Amino acid sequence: MFRWFEKRLEAFPSAEPSEPPKTLVAFCMHYTRGVWPWLAVMAVCTASIAVLEVSMYAFMGNVVDWLSNQSRETFIAQEGWKLALLAGVVLIVMPGIVLLDSLVIHQTLLSNYPMRIRWMVHRYVVRQSMTFFQDEFAGRISTKLMQTSLAVREAVMKLLDVLNYVIVYFSGTLIIAAAADLRLMVPFLIWLAAYIGLMWYFIPKLQVASKAQADSRSSMTGRIVDSYTNIATVKLFSHSKREENYAREGMEEFLSTAYTQMRMVTGFHVMLYAMNCLLLFSVSSIAIWLWLGSAISVGAVAVGIGLVLRLNGMSQWIMWEMSALFENIGTVEDGITSISLPRLVTDVPHAPELAVSAGAIRFEAIGFHYGKGAGVIDKLSLDIRPGEKIGLVGRSGAGKSTLVNLLLRFYDLESGRITIDGQDIAKVKQDSLREHIGMITQDTSLLHRSIRDNVLYGKPDASEELMRQAVQNAQAEAFIEAASDPKGRRGFDAHVGERGVKLSGGQRQRIAIARVMLKDAPILIMDEATSALDSEVEAAIQDNLYRLMQGKTVIAIAHRLSTIAALDRLVVMDKGRIVESGSHEELIAADGIYANLWARQSGGFLGLDDEQEAAE
Incomplete structure (x- = not known):
């Protein structure tokens, strides 16, 4: 009853x-x-x-x-x-x-x-x-x-x-x-x-x-x-x-x-x-x-x-x-x-699924100012060929992360449009857009769940074998096997704490890399993807990252220019605009902003701004 x-x-x-x-x-x-x-x-x-x-x-x-x-x-x-x-x-x-x-x-x-x-x-x-x-x-x-x-x-x-x-x-x-x-x-x-x-x-x-x-x-x-x-x-x-x-x-x-x-x-x-x-x-x-x-x-x-x-x-x-x-x-x-607040980013009625066949990305005279009317990004145009791997370079505030957020459609453009394989991302379902993009961020935040749940977040229906292969490629096997939590759960079943606080920054980042490797999306974004890794682990994982990039369209952001110098093309941004574009060698030969940034790096890191450098 x-x-x-x-x-x-x-x-x-x-x-x-x-x-x-x-x-x-x-x-x-x-x-x-x-x-x-x-x-x-x-x-x-x-x-x-x-x-x-x-x-x-x-x-x-x-x-x-x-x-x-x-x-x-x-x-x-x-x-x-x-x-x-x-x-x-x-x-x-x-x-x-x-x-x-x-x-x-x-x-x-x-x-x-x-x-x-x-x-x-x-x-x-x-x-x-x-x-x-x-x-x-x-x-x-x-x-x-x-x-x-x-x-x-x-x-x-x-x-x-x-x-x-x-x-x-x-x-x-x-x-x-x-x-x-x-x-x-x-x-x-x-x-x-x-x-x-x-x-x-x-x-x-x-x-x-x-x-x-x-x-x-x-x-x-x-x-x-x-x-x-x-x-x-x-x-x-x-x-x-x-x-x-x-x-x-x-x-x-x-x-x-x-x-x-x-x-x-x-x-x-x-x-x-x-x-x-x-x-x-x-x-x-x-x-x-x-x-x-x-x-x-x-x-x-x-x-x-x-x-x-x-x-x-x-x-x-x-x-x-x-x-x-x-x-x-x-x-x-x-x-x-x-x-009772309207969603600022919504799907248009009867929006279709995004179909990615090649992975060509095009930014067409886009403008975005966080509603301020000016600043951030203004009339920026950029073509990324299918399978091309580009690096975004620029000091903090240049607009690199904003550009990536706009591609993910976390915000709607104020002018212009962005297309993937000719499809306007504002006219397709948001979920389908993000399903085709894998992203590794610098500030890696994990869910307060098991390590298995966090890795499988990239592909929930993946087999145990595929999951473990992704973990192995991300050089995360050793610390996962030794992981435990206060309730006695061990290994992949151990919970990582709120935002992954029980793990080190490098461990969190390796789980995030494993998660994106498992997702295997045709478009890959890496925002300081290896910033939290020590040199030994980074060297061990670099080959697997390069394998992950194969056949994908890649956008990489890094202050450590040595990590992106080998990419197909480097795009230099300043105050929301593209000011230089070319390979590492071409930009060095041009003796412009990129060459100046490369010359001023200490230990391979990009200086944030002139005032900070003067203070140092």
């Missing part, structure tokens, strides 16, 4: 995620598609329970009157069938509805509903542009994803569950009071108006405070995660105290928002309790006065006072539920600011 209800709602819908709306109601509706049938079942069950519970009070009033007015000898004979009906409702109907309600809420909705939202949001966010992730803390994004998914669930379910229950219950209360005497209904109406006014005043303020608190919470978490992620830098510069203060600033900001919220909650709670006391006094006084005048029965007095006592407890519950509701609404609104 449990499993059947748990499988009624698909936790991982396969539909392609779309940009979520930016307004609260539309956002919640967007992530509630497919859930409505079960929310409707929950709402019907809740309304039924409320009707039956309030009816019980009316029936109990009748029981009191029967006991007061009838003899013990004839009571069962006259009222027995009514008592049997009540017993059936209490013993069978109500437990049955509560069982169905509980199964729908706890088995179908509470787990699957937020998981659907997490899945859909994650699938949308993970395809966001590089700019999105560069502008946010990773911890802050993940916190908002988790907070928002739970907050949408709570907001929608509380709205349907609590308000539905409250409306039905209050309506039933007013009807029962009016049935006894219209004058008995007056205190309930006044209390209801005051209660609505109280919520009308406090709830919007609580909503604003909750939104500020949710933002502070995600910021606080982001600060803490940032410290942990960069713990090596923190320790290297002995800045533990500074990081404590940095985290404390976030915590104090969060605490300030919590204080503001709790002050309002205290005011709400005290005023509500005073109203409940006035209601109890008023209803009791009017009921006794009406009974003294023979206007109502003893049962009506009991029902009126019983309903007040029930409302007293229920209004406290409603207060907290409504506070939680609007706290969740505030959290959702805060999440919308980070989640």
Whole structure:
């Protein structure tokens, strides 16, 4: 039975995620598609329970009157069938509805509903542009994803569950009071108006405070995660105290928002309790006065006072539920600011897969300025023949990495176009573009998974034999065999820690090289691919890298010019433009920028700029 209800709602819908709306109601509706049938079942069950519970009070009033007015000898004979009906409702109907309600809420909705939202949001966010992730803390994004998914669930379910229950219950209360005497209904109406006014005043303020608190919470978490992620830098510069203060600033900001919220909650709670006391006094006084005048029965007095006592407890519950509701609404609104953002880099409708037959790359008068209007790259044109191996040369800031990022379509061009085998990369699927490009970066970041998972990331369906061959070619066998982690996993099963922190820079780079060797893409980009390797390992791996380059179109970036001097062509960039192009010998003979850089190298590394060289 449990499993059947748990499988009624698909936790991982396969539909392609779309940009979520930016307004609260539309956002919640967007992530509630497919859930409505079960929310409707929950709402019907809740309304039924409320009707039956309030009816019980009316029936109990009748029981009191029967006991007061009838003899013990004839009571069962006259009222027995009514008592049997009540017993059936209490013993069978109500437990049955509560069982169905509980199964729908706890088995179908509470787990699957937020998981659907997490899945859909994650699938949308993970395809966001590089700019999105560069502008946010990773911890802050993940916190908002988790907070928002739970907050949408709570907001929608509380709205349907609590308000539905409250409306039905209050309506039933007013009807029962009016049935006894219209004058008995007056205190309930006044209390209801005051209660609505109280919520009308406090709830919007609580909503604003909750939104500020949710933002502070995600910021606080982001600060803490940032410290942990960069713990090596923190320790290297002995800045533990500074990081404590940095985290404390976030915590104090969060605490300030919590204080503001709790002050309002205290005011709400005290005023509500005073109203409940006035209601109890008023209803009791009017009921006794009406009974003294023979206007109502003893049962009506009991029902009126019983309903007040029930409302007293229920209004406290409603207060907290409504506070939680609007706290969740505030959290959702805060999440919308980070989640409901358009993707800056998107596939055109019905984009085809990229088909790489030769590997010819062409940059046609491209311009890109990171939205600044000028600088970085301007009207750059470059043709790379199929299978040609070129080296990009230039000081930091010349635009080399930007050029590579544009080829990978991490950003969209502001002018011009880039083609691969005549196909505009802006008009093909991004995933297919990157599937045909292998890249080894200087700043190698590994996934916090096993070494096997990290190597197979290049080609998940590769055989064990192919994977081990790639590892061997990358000269990574020895340290992998000796690897272990705190959970006792060894070799390829050992986990490497966050971003690969348990491995040295050279070890991480060799795994990255093995990963790209396994991918075996027709276009290869190497950005300081051997910068973290010592000379002995680099020499051992160089032959395998050259073999990897065979038959591929290669773009290599290196400050150590000796590593790229043997490539087919060297392209010298300066301030986003190509200023020289040719073989190593041709550029030396031209006695231009490249020749000057080559002559000024110390130990084979490219000087970064004149000011740094002067400082050295």
